[in-house]
Amino acid sequence: MARSSTRPTSRDVAHAAGVSQAAVSLVLGDxxxxxxxxxxxxxxxxxxxxxxxxxxxxxxxxxxxxxRTVLLVVPALTTEFFAGVYTGAARVAAQHGFGxxxxxxxxxxxxxxxxxxxxxxxxxxxxxSSMAADALTAIRGDRLPLVMLDSDPTAxxxxxxxxxxIADGIRQVAxxxxxxxxxxxLHLAADVPSWTFEARARELTTRLAATPGTELSTxxxxxxxxxxxxxxxxxxxTPGPCPTAIVCDxxxxxxxxxxxxxxxxxxxxxxxxxxxxxxxxxxxxxDPELTTVHLDAELxxxxxxxxxxxxxxxxxxxxxxxxxxxxxxxxxxxxxxxQG
Amino acid sequence: MARSSTRPTSRDVAHAAGVSQAAVSLVLGDxxxxxxxxxxxxxxxxxxxxxxxxxxxxxxxxxxxxxRTVLLVVPALTTEFFAGVYTGAARVAAQHGFGxxxxxxxxxxxxxxxxxxxxxxxxxxxxxSSMAADALTAIRGDRLPLVMLDSDPTAxxxxxxxxxxIADGIRQVAxxxxxxxxxxxLHLAADVPSWTFEARARELTTRLAATPGTELSTxxxxxxxxxxxxxxxxxxxTPGPCPTAIVCDxxxxxxxxxxxxxxxxxxxxxxxxxxxxxxxxxxxxxDPELTTVHLDAELxxxxxxxxxxxxxxxxxxxxxxxxxxxxxxxxxxxxxxxQG
DNA sequence: GAGCGGAAGTTATACGTAACACTCGGGGCG
DNA sequence: CGCCCCGAGTGTTACGTATAACTTCCGCTC
Numbered sequence: 035m036a037r038s039s040t041r042p043t044s045r046d047v048a049h050a051a052g053v054s055q056a057a058v059s060l061v062l063g064d065x066x067x068x069x070x071x072x073x074x075x076x077x078x079x080x081x082x083x084x085x086x087x088x089x090x091x092x093x094x095x096x097x098x099x100x101x102r103t104v105l106l107v108v109p110a111l112t113t114e115f116f117a118g119v120y121t122g123a124a125r126v127a128a129q130h131g132f133g134x135x136x137x138x139x140x141x142x143x144x145x146x147x148x149x150x151x152x153x154x155x156x157x158x159x160x161x162x163s164s165m166a167a168d169a170l171t172a173i174r175g176d177r178l179p180l181v182m183l184d185s186d187p188t189a190x191x192x193x194x195x196x197x198x199x200i201a202d203g204i205r206q207v208a209x210x211x212x213x214x215x216x217x218x219x220l221h222l223a224a225d226v227p228s229w230t231f232e233a234r235a236r237e238l239t240t241r242l243a244a245t246p247g248t249e250l251s252t253x254x255x256x257x258x259x260x261x262x263x264x265x266x267x268x269x270x271x272t273p274g275p276c277p278t279a280i281v282c283d284x285x286x287x288x289x290x291x292x293x294x295x296x297x298x299x300x301x302x303x304x305x306x307x308x309x310x311x312x313x314x315x316x317x318x319x320x321d322p323e324l325t326t327v328h329l330d331a332e333l334x335x336x337x338x339x340x341x342x343x344x345x346x347x348x349x350x351x352x353x354x355x356x357x358x359x360x361x362x363x364x365x366x367x368x369x370x371x372x373q374g
Numbered sequence: 375m376a377r378s379s380t381r382p383t384s385r386d387v388a389h390a391a392g393v394s395q396a397a398v399s400l401v402l403g404d405x406x407x408x409x410x411x412x413x414x415x416x417x418x419x420x421x422x423x424x425x426x427x428x429x430x431x432x433x434x435x436x437x438x439x440x441x442r443t444v445l446l447v448v449p450a451l452t453t454e455f456f457a458g459v460y461t462g463a464a465r466v467a468a469q470h471g472f473g474x475x476x477x478x479x480x481x482x483x484x485x486x487x488x489x490x491x492x493x494x495x496x497x498x499x500x501x502x503s504s505m506a507a508d509a510l511t512a513i514r515g516d517r518l519p520l521v522m523l524d525s526d527p528t529a530x531x532x533x534x535x536x537x538x539x540i541a542d543g544i545r546q547v548a549x550x551x552x553x554x555x556x557x558x559x560l561h562l563a564a565d566v567p568s569w570t571f572e573a574r575a576r577e578l579t580t581r582l583a584a585t586p587g588t589e590l591s592t593x594x595x596x597x598x599x600x601x602x603x604x605x606x607x608x609x610x611x612t613p614g615p616c617p618t619a620i621v622c623d624x625x626x627x628x629x630x631x632x633x634x635x636x637x638x639x640x641x642x643x644x645x646x647x648x649x650x651x652x653x654x655x656x657x658x659x660x661d662p663e664l665t666t667v668h669l670d671a672e673l674x675x676x677x678x679x680x681x682x683x684x685x686x687x688x689x690x691x692x693x694x695x696x697x698x699x700x701x702x703x704x705x706x707x708x709x710x711x712x713q714g
Numbered sequence: 715g716a717g718c719g720g721a722a723g724t725t726a727t728a729c730g731t732a733a734c735a736c737t738c739g740g741g742g743c744g
Numbered sequence: 745c746g747c748c749c750c751g752a753g754t755g756t757t758a759c760g761t762a763t764a765a766c767t768t769c770c771g772c773t774c
Contacts, residue, residue, distance in 0.1 A: 043730055054754050059732055091496035093730035095432035096759050103495055133495055136476050155443055155473055155495045156431035259659055289659035319599055319629035319656055394724050399762055433760035436729050
């Protein structure tokens with residue numbers, strides 16, 4: 035009789051089924067075709083079920099030298115966006131029998147800045163979103179397979195990269211506003227040192243530069259509604275002609291821009307157009323609803339995880355940016371005729 | 375010379391330092407006072423650093439029979455609220471050398487409905503938020519220590535429970551609205567079978583019943599802005615006197631209520647007051663800003679993790695609900711005098 | 715000078731699993 | 745008739761760690 039105080043092991047199952055532990059391992063590991071008879075296999079399965087046997091993961095991981103667990107590193111988990119990324123990544127991982135451990139980046143989690151101290155689990159690989167450089171180097175210290183999300187492809191030579199085609203999203207925004215007739219545009223930029231935000235600024239600048247007679251100004255704000263409101267209010271009250279449209283790096287910043295406009299007595303979109311980027315729930319909660327760039331966060335997470343799993347199997351990850359789509363809602367309109 | 379192809383083990387460190395593997399384990403495990411000389415200990419530390427040795431977590435977990443990893447089960451990770459819970463829980467866990475694996479509830483993750491299949495990691499305990507009953511029973515199947523978040527204390531006899539005092543929040547909302555003079559109130563309720571939502575309805579009902587002359591109606595909606603808008607619009611256009619205030623189970627529902635009011639030509643708060651619950655970023659993005667009940671999600675996660683760690687150490691978890699606070703903003707005002 | 719206790723280690727073992735190497739009997743085939 | 749192969753298993757080992765049990769040496773006390 036097996037000791038009931040502790041969890042049953044494969045040896046307990048073997049004893050109950052009258053076979054050796056090795057046979058149990060073969061049957062439960064589905065490696066028994068041609069090695070164990072169907073009758074014996076069934077006896078083993080019955081015994082396992084009767085004892086409610088669950089393999090000891092730690093022992094299996096030690097034996098196999100891999101853990102079927104990967105780490106997902108994301109910036110502090112404040113928005114729905116990364117919740118979506120996680121959901122997509124975890125779904126794909128689960129389909130392949132992998133688990134996902136989350137590490138929201140350095141700020142605010144643990145005393146140890148090392149992701150691997152925080153994630154106690156033994157890991158097979160890492161999926162890392164754009165993040166602080168120190169966490170990145172800590173990760174590279176280990177030799178784990180790494181796939182980067184939303185990062186400068188040229189900056190991580192060793193690692194595969196999966197990106198949203200945000201540059202194209204910015205192009206769509208710029209073309210939309212230019213098409214409506216806007217020429218004086220304010221870029222409300224995230225005050226975060228990250229490749230993805232720098233890329234947005236770069237793309238917007240070059241796109242607007244291609245159309246003569248445009249003026250681009252920039253205001254920087256932390257990614258919070260009130261921070262954005264303050265920055266936008268300051269930018270809109272500087273001397274000189276007022277911009278007719280605000281391009282925001284992010285939907286949260288756009289919400290701040292709405293509040294700034296409201297305080298200044300400007301109406302969206304009649305007096306000023308506003309665009310966002312992300313398409314969070316926030317975007318449709320605003321009045322008027324926000325014209326923004328829809329990012330498919332779950333698809334992003336799925337693609338990232340597929341790439342990582344490919345790397346883990348020694349294959350080449352498929353590349354190619356994920357398309358994004360401008361969603362026209364009520365926050366953009368032609369500018370008022372300013373001199374006619 | 376150690377093989378450079380594979381990660382160094384404690385034996386490699388021992389060899390490099392000229393000691394036994396046991397000595398390495400003692401030194402690195404900080405159990406060497408009086409067992410190893412300071413000079414030898416330093417030699418071991420040097421060797422470990424030189425080889426960039428990291429202990430094999432799987433082996434340690436197997437040896438020790440515990441993993442310093444716990445599972446956090448949350449409803450599908452769609453809101454900032456559970457991001458906050460995770461952040462708080464992970465912070466406390468990290469401070470105690472624990473890691474946290476996330477399992478967002480059944481919908482949408484994996485083919486296996488079993489949380490333990492998805493979370494590949496071997497676990498020491500579970501912190502589980504209110505969730506679908508099937509996931510719950512799967513968890514109880516294992517004999518892991520369990521702490522419940524935001525759940526019926528009487529329903530899980532074996533497990534400790536950590537709750538936000540949402541009933542008090544609802545009381546504060548009800549008293550605020552009654553104090554303003556509202557008597558016809560619509561409850562926009564989440565259409566989700568969960569203890570926490572049922573408790574809200576119960577509390578609101580009893581609180582209003584204590585004041586004569588009040589009328590409470592209820593509309594149910596899925597937790598999404600558009601779902602809430604539809605439900606609220608239907609409720610507000612039913613024949614009979616229109617409610618003067620809407621109590622929403624959740625800020626997202628409140629955003630839907632705003633949209634419904636706007637479509638019907640009702641102004642918030644002049645024509646109708648609206649309250650939420652959660653205090654998400656959304657609450658201050660709305661115009662007017664939402665009067666809502668502030669929940670401290672991170673504190674909630676911290677308390678939950680503290681309770682679980684206490685259970686794991688064989689101590690009694692501290693109990694007591696976490697206080698919540700009504701935040702007055704611009705979405706509530708006295709009703710228009712309806713018959714004067 | 716015998717004995718004892720403590721410092722400074724070492725040796726050996728177990729944790730639970732997966733898989734390699736082996737055994738044993740029977741049947742097909744040359 | 746001898747050989748080989750195949751089905752159906754079993755015995756054994758190793759993964760890397762933590763720790764209990766043991767050894768050795770030395771200084772002290774009685």
